[in-house]
Amino acid sequence: MDCPVMDYISNNYYQQKEANDVIRKFVEKMTWKTDEVVLDLGCGPGDVSSNILYPLIKNKIKQLVCADKLHKFIEYAKISYENSHINFKILDIENANECSLYAHTFDKIFSFLCFHWVWNKMNALVNMKSMLRNNGEICIHYLLNNPNLEIYKKMDPEWQIYTKKTMQANMPVYSLEETKTIFEKAGFRVVSIETNKNKFTFQNIASIITFFTTIKAGYTLSSTLLNCSVNVLSNISAATACFIETRCTGSVDASSTSSTSSVPRTESVISSFVRIPETTTSLSISTKSSKVSSAIS
Template identity: 25%
Template sequence: MDNVELYHYSNKVQKRDAFRCLEEFGKKIKWRNFDKVLDIGCGDGGVTTGILKKFIPDNFKHLVGCDISHRMVEFANRHYGDERTSFMVMDIEGQIPRDLRGAFDHTFSFYTLHWIVDQEAAFTNIYELLGPDGDCLLVFLGNTPLFDVFRILSRRPKWRPYLKDVERFVSPYHDSQDPEKEIRRMMAKIGFKNIDVQCKEMCFVYKTMDDVKKAVSAVNPFRMSAELEEEFLEDYIHIVRDMRLIDQVNNNVDEAVNIRNNYTLLVAFGTK
């Protein structure tokens, strides 16, 4: 997930869903004067500045994006940084800097928290980053075929050595029967108030096999050579076919297809 350029051009789903969720849930955010805003898991900075920033009042004080990837942060600072917008390296699951505790009025996160194993640690850190009466809006994956395909590949001898930690990269809510209840309970335990958690049924349709490969490659968490990854993506596509996720295919597999990605998106809001 360190291929910045590929991620920059292949995160259409992330951008679409970030915009939709901000449109639907943005009214819950209590904006004030000179707010400090944090975007957790900012990636290349495109969603932070191209989408989130458009929903922030012009009189904000500082917009900070953070990500665990040094390469993503360097790219974001180089392309999107300015006097009121900056990006930093931070692991939301780990130890957060002392000077950032209580430093933000609002925290957002789009398509990041499903990669976190220790959910309580991440949500506790988000709570600690907020100042009094601060709020958060968090958007992340629940159930998606992506994780099912990863699991299937991990059982094959060819890919087992590369995907031995596959469960580390499956959403903690992928198999949950009631993810809303789980998240609400956890947030209440941490101390959040005004909690609202919704599980939304979503669909995104890819039009070419190449689009699917690029989208998967952009978020592929498993380390392998470029040549081997191409084989990995071919096997990925074969499984997608077996799962009957392709609505229609022309004779030329590189031409237009309809590849359905039905998934659930979790949206969590809370205040401190």
């Protein structure tokens, strides 16, 4: 199996912990029927889907479909976790044609620490809504802000050229209010927002660098650059995570909306998986949807 996949799995403790916390908190708040079909979007190598999400919802569902755009993750997940109740698919949430194959298929959509990587969040939300059945619900957990962007800003120009693509991939950056507006424009009505602070620690700098290296499978940075990034982090302050739960009462098509070591703290910005900070702030948004007739630009 591809080494980066195994490295990712061995270093995603915090993703697992946060997913577990979010699922336990929001699953019981959702409205469940019998034999529901659920999508886990951005499932990665499938360990969180199989070991955390499925055990907590297995008595409520008929099928768990897990999707990711990275082929190497899905290949690993199929070999390791697929069974009669859990299957894995390659899917790009920003691709309307791919998502149309699952129109009105799912009762629930979950997504953990994935949505911040999505470039066109409006299109992604519209696609999600198109895949939901009537009275469907979604629960999304992602970083509101991205520490990588602050690192990039503070780097010397000679280093910035090596991370340009990574920074572009992590754009755009939205404020909390802008994020709320995007969900509303996609047809979701915000019900509640709550924030939580989480503390993360690393045994040493080496463990931080390993975490940094494996956290984004689509990009590779040199260890020298990673060391530079970790040093830069010490000049920044506190990261933010974001939980978003949405409830859907209708469908919508794509053309309309309705260290114990002293770990450095980082400032958060919308899109990075990389949570090097000692302390992060999480945000919860609950929403409901209604049909909206105005067009999405």
